[in-house]
Amino acid sequence: MAQKNIVEIKNLSFGYGNRMLHKDINMVFPRGKVTAIMGGSGCGKTTILRLIGGQIKPKAGQVAVDGKIVHKQDRQGIYKLRRKMGMLFQHGALFTDLSVFDNVAFPMREHTKLPESMIRDLVLMKLNAVGLRGAHKLMSTELSGGMARRVALARAIALDPDIIMYDEPFAGLDPISMAVICDLIRTLNDALGATSIIVTHDVEEAFSFADYIYFVADGLVAAEGTPKELSKSKLPFVHQFVHGEKDGPVPFHYNAPSYKKDIYEPI
């Protein structure tokens, strides 16, 4: 029987050298739901996606995808798991030497033995879903940021994945492109019956489409809940983040000795 939660993170700790980025994190991502992971820049949100994808190994704890512990899989096992995943990278990560069409066709050509005529139909369907069927002949270098993100999304859903991961899908987009991507995330998730995990710091967008949200701060899950619950949260960190206040639990100033000391004492 299929697990209720397609991805489960248990007691996960991860860090580089002596600097711990995550300390004993627990998260679950239920099937069919859109879950957002939020937090300030550099808090290790993207690292969580990389841990789910098996690109890095945890220092302690585990990430399970579809019941399988990711870091215990061999290369073949990880590749098998990754075929169930689609990932949208922050800036699209389209292959610059390929056209839009070939970018979307790439996973199909690599992993299936479908005839070229069927690949053509599937690619055009995927591109149609993101509204860029007409751009299939363009080179990826000819696209705007928003278009590149949409083509990358079409490529991420090329093999109808069970899990779609988005790394900062709204970063650097204009409001129209942002609204388009926002709408696509929800529509594609529901149409494909997939599970979406979105890493973002865009409060308004995340609150508009996510079913559940995790806030990560100081390596811990600082808060979690539905957008409704979190918008009413009295937790100082959540309040500061949601309302974009410049000072609070996350200080405006980077750790430094006293201002007076720095100014008056000779170096």
Next chain:
Amino acid sequence: MNPIFKILSNLGNQVTSRIWRLGSATRLFLLTLIYSGESFKRIHLTIREIYFTGVMSLIIIVVSAFFVGMVLGLQGYYTLQKYGSSESIGVLVALALLRELGPVVTALLFAGRAGTAITAEIGLMKATEQLSAMEMMAVSPIARIIGPRFWAGVISMPLLASIFSMVGVMGGYLVAVPIIGVDHGAFWSQMNVNVDFRFDVINGLIKSFVFGIACTIIALYEGYDAPPTAEGVSRATTRTVVTSSLTVLGLDFILTSFMIAH
């Protein structure tokens, strides 16, 4: 900290980091060989890379070879005529090119022309997350990106070196025979008699094959290992030229000593 201790510690760090890099480059080389089967399944990619690294390097190779051959002709004649053996100019030009200048200069030009392009391309692919994207699509970048470029370099280098030697001999001929007036028959017949296929031509090809492996894997490793920033890629590109050139010259000495001893 004691300054002597600091110097020693820096030196130690430098040495260990170089050994570490040599180890990880060797690891990449072995992985490339292991994934070669998968790379050859996509043979069109290797052919495409042979075009970019081999065919596109032809102009610089041909032009350089022609000038190198002409200079050899001039210098060779100038020295040989002192000893009354200017007819041997053909042998001198051919042996210098086949044994040394063909493989070595081709490898140096290859490192500057194709090696830097490979490093910059792979480095930028890494910086723009294209390699990560490929990994996440369950496609090995070593099989899909590194393998075809490696084999393209290894196949192209001996071919380019052969073309270099051939064009160089033409350049030498042009200076020696029509311009200086060395006898046409003597130029070719002396070359024909004194150039050995096994010890001169094949040894030259073996050298360029080894240089092909070294230059290409250095270029690939530097790109694959480059920090994903503009500065990182630019430094990696510079390192490719420096490391490849020094490696080629060092390997040339080692290979030559083995070949001559044999």
